[in-house]
Every structure is written in C-alpha cells, then in structure tokens.
Amino acid sequence: MIKARSRTVCLSAVAILLLFPALLINLGLHTFIDDEAIRSLVALEMKLSGNYITPTLNGEYYYNKPPLYNWFLLIFFTLAGQFNEYTARIATVFCLLGYAATIFYYSRKHFDFKTAVLNAFALITCGRILFWDSMLGLIDIGFSWAIFTSFMVIYHRFIKGNYWALFLLSYLLTALGFLMKGLPAVVFQGFTLLAFFVYQKRFWKLFSIQHIAGGLLFVIIVGSYYLIYNEYNSLSNVFTTLFTESSRRTAVRFGIERTVLHLFTFPFEMIYHFLPWSLFIFYLIRKDILKILQKNEFITYNLLIFFANILVYWTSVEVFPRYLLMHAPLLFSVFLYLHQINENENSITFRIIDRFLLIVLTIIAIASFAPLFLPQTQNASFLILKTGSIGLALLIITFLYQRWKAERLLLIVLFLLVFRIEFNWFVLPDRNANDLGDECRRTSMEIGKTFADQPLYLYKETQLQTTNSFYLTNTRQSIVRKDTLGDKPLYILDPAKYSAVPYEKMGELKLRHDTLIFHIVKLK
Numbered sequence: 001m002i003k004a005r006s007r008t009v010c011l012s013a014v015a016i017l018l019l020f021p022a023l024l025i026n027l028g029l030h031t032f033i034d035d036e037a038i039r040s041l042v043a044l045e046m047k048l049s050g051n052y053i054t055p056t057l058n059g060e061y062y063y064n065k066p067p068l069y070n071w072f073l074l075i076f077f078t079l080a081g082q083f084n085e086y087t088a089r090i091a092t093v094f095c096l097l098g099y100a101a102t103i104f105y106y107s108r109k110h111f112d113f114k115t116a117v118l119n120a121f122a123l124i125t126c127g128r129i130l131f132w133d134s135m136l137g138l139i140d141i142g143f144s145w146a147i148f149t150s151f152m153v154i155y156h157r158f159i160k161g162n163y164w165a166l167f168l169l170s171y172l173l174t175a176l177g178f179l180m181k182g183l184p185a186v187v188f189q190g191f192t193l194l195a196f197f198v199y200q201k202r203f204w205k206l207f208s209i210q211h212i213a214g215g216l217l218f219v220i221i222v223g224s225y226y227l228i229y230n231e232y233n234s235l236s237n238v239f240t241t242l243f244t245e246s247s248r249r250t251a252v253r254f255g256i257e258r259t260v261l262h263l264f265t266f267p268f269e270m271i272y273h274f275l276p277w278s279l280f281i282f283y284l285i286r287k288d289i290l291k292i293l294q295k296n297e298f299i300t301y302n303l304l305i306f307f308a309n310i311l312v313y314w315t316s317v318e319v320f321p322r323y324l325l326m327h328a329p330l331l332f333s334v335f336l337y338l339h340q341i342n343e344n345e346n347s348i349t350f351r352i353i354d355r356f357l358l359i360v361l362t363i364i365a366i367a368s369f370a371p372l373f374l375p376q377t378q379n380a381s382f383l384i385l386k387t388g389s390i391g392l393a394l395l396i397i398t399f400l401y402q403r404w405k406a407e408r409l410l411l412i413v414l415f416l417l418v419f420r421i422e423f424n425w426f427v428l429p430d431r432n433a434n435d436l437g438d439e440c441r442r443t444s445m446e447i448g449k450t451f452a453d454q455p456l457y458l459y460k461e462t463q464l465q466t467t468n469s470f471y472l473t474n475t476r477q478s479i480v481r482k483d484t485l486g487d488k489p490l491y492i493l494d495p496a497k498y499s500a501v502p503y504e505k506m507g508e509l510k511l512r513h514d515t516l517i518f519h520i521v522k523l524k
Helices: 002-024 034-049 068-080 085-107 113-125 140-159 163-181 184-199 203-207 209-229 238-247 251-273 277-284 289-294 297-314 328-345 348-367 383-403 405-433 436-450 466-476
Strands: 457-459 481-483 490-493 503-510 517-523
Touching (some): 002 085, 002 405, 034 068, 034 466, 068 085, 068 140, 068 163, 085 140, 140 163, 140 184, 140 297, 140 328, 184 203, 251 277, 277 348, 289 297, 289 328, 297 328, 328 348, 383 405, 405 436, 436 503, 490 503
Parallel strands (some): 457 481
Antiparallel strands (some): 503 517
C-alpha cells in the first residue's frame, strides 16, 4: 500500500514537472486567431487610450463582451512589459492551472488522492484543451473556471447548510463571469440553483433572504460597473448586444433542419473533442447504472448540474467545444468514479477500454519517430535527439502501462504530456510556416513600422480583420480608427469594395482569411 501510494505521488510529481514544457514550449509561435486578436486588441486600446471602462475595437465601442478579461490580460501585459502572443497565452495557462487546482481541491473532498489528481489532469489533457485551447489567448478557460467554482460552492455550502455563503459566493462568481462573458453566467447560475434546489426539495429557499442578498450582491457589482460606464458612453446598445450575442446560435437563426441535425451530432462531436477521457462514457451502459450513480451524492450532483446546463448548448447550433469547458470536470468525475468500480469488477467494458488504450498508446509511441522521416521536419534543430528522447519516453510509458496496472490512468496523463512536447517541437513550427496568419502578421508589422509616424485610417466601411488590426496597432502604438469622410491622407482600403476610388498604392496587407489583400493608399 505504501509502495503504491509512493508511486502515485512520484508519477503525479512527474506530471506536474512535464506541464511546464508541455504548456510553454513554442506557446507564442503562431499568429493570433481572430478571437485572440479581439481580446488582446481591446486590452491594447485600453492602454493606448487611457480608457479602461468602455472597451473599443479600432476606436469604436465594443459591446460584445464586458471588460473583466481584458483587465486581466492587461495585468499580464504590464508585468511582461510587452503585448504579444506569448503573454496573452500565459494568461490562459495561468487560468488552466488555477482551474485544475480547483478541481483537485474539491475532488479531494470526495475521492482519494489519485482520483483527485486524475480529475484535475483529465481537464488539462483532454484533446480539446491539450492540443487547442491551452495554446490560445481566449476567454473561455478563465470563464469556465469561475463557473465551475460556482457549481462547487453551491454544492459544498448546501451540504453544510450555510446558505449565506452559498448565495453570496456563487453570485460573486456569477458577477465575475458576467463581467467576462455576459449573460451565459446568469443562465448557468439560474439553471444550477433551480435544478439543485428542486431536486433537494428546497425550492422555497430560492425565495429566502439569503438568495435575495446574493442577487443584490450581483446587482451591486455589475450595476456599479455600468453606472461608471454610463458616464463615458450610453448604455442603449450594451444589453441589446449582450442578449444578441447569447441568443444568436439558436434555431431562430439557423432553422429547424440544422437544429435537428445538431441534436443528433452534438454528443458524438463532444466525445471526439474530449478524448481520451470521454471514452469512459461507455461505463454508463449497464443495467444498474442509476443505482450505482445514486450511491454517491457528489456524483449525482455533478450529473444533475451537467444535464441542467448542457441542454442550452445541445439545442444551439453554432456551439464550439470551448463553450463547454465548465462541464468537462463534472463528467470526468463521473467517468473516473465509474472507471474505479469497473476496474474493481474487471468488467468487460473495462477490459475493452483498457486493451484499446494500450493499442492506441503503442501505435502513437511507434509513430512518434515519424519526424525522423518527414520532409517538413528535416530542418528542425536537434532532430534526432528530440525525436529519440520523445519516442523512448513514450515506449517506456507504454511498457509501464502494461506492468503498473494500478497507475495506468496516471501513465496516460504522462504519455499525453510527453506527446504534447513533441507536438510543440514539430507540429507548431510546421503549422505556422504554412499558415496565412504568419503572412498576415509579417505584413501588418512591416506596414506598422513603415508608417509608424503617419496617421493611418480605415477607409469608410473597410472591414479590417482583427488579427491585422492588433499587429498594426501594437507596432505603431496608435489606434487604427475608421474614417467615414474619406478626407485623410493615408488609408487602409479594401480594393474589391472600393475599386472605383482613385488612389496611389503605398503598400499592402495580407489578411488571415481567404487570401485577401488590402492596400495602403494615398487618395488622389
């Protein structure tokens, strides 16, 4: 028993150490995608304008998101002394590690040390986060951290009968979520409280003084911000835009046919995005599943809250997996709970999943030597050393997977983190070299330097992509604003839209999408 505990602690420590190269190597290499550029550009324009209350994009008021995450980014940009991809994404890594630590903290109250560690690492190493969202400077991981913490506060304060703390803390977290992403935070809070209190036959508590106090705290926090906002800009467009942002992904916009199709495809898409841990969904297929789930109140709560909140996304057509990151630990805890039961029973489902994972690990371990032979990786530095070390590490982990049965899931965590390091070394540089975004970044920075000391405007309704706009603004340290009059000396112009306008071409910008090119022009 002591030896098994020691092995668990050692493997957990190795996993923590691997997090740093796995999450940080080449983190700032590839160009911002559109949403990353929006978050960073809004923060940059706050700094340049000195206005930290009313977010702007190209100098125009930006209503889609409240400013809390932009303030958060500004802290990292200020500490680092530079606005760039690496710093924006470090903020994401910080939120991810904080989120994982929160999962461990609450899981430890209900599970043994190993299961709590696995639940935390399951979030970090699920495919969607490990190979996508952890590498992007987006709002979603930070927002999901706040919402998941609210889920946990509601449950743990409820079982202690501390309703004051339950409502005040959960509404504080909801206010923070609202100031990051708007109305979804309120929807999560409402559905969670309603589902849980009805299930617990405490519906009347939703009309208590404690709940009223929590709601008032939310109103005070959010209302205080908008009272200050109103001093700078009218509120007439703010809440309309926030509501539109939250409701535009429904059947009203996309029609019944696409909505019905989405209802069928959604579960399979999510299983794909959250592999390998989503494989454990097959443990739900057994006759006595309800009886097993009901034996553990915390597991029952997680499933209840999952289903209470997932329906909004299940019925919304345009849903990205990053919108669901607050749901992942709820399900992962259920899966790990069921995995332990099936492992103890040596069930046929457990044996099939275990054998399948071994086969997949073996294939990937062998395939990890591929960079030695691929033409696009031949110029990588220390190619043989990097490939050899990764391949050997993955083969050793695969071998240990067969020997250390009690530690197999932790070994999968190590395997995934090591594989991410190889991904950082070989896939990210190749992806960046073949991405239009790199040309977008290069030309934007070149134009920014060339015209650093000259006023530069967007010509009338020219819609510059936010990625270009960020690099231009950051290089020039000046906001690129729209000018509707067309009477300024230097413009960024869409030649397809304004082909009839006489101008002298001074340079060109390559855009991230559709191989479009905008011109830098002097009007004639």
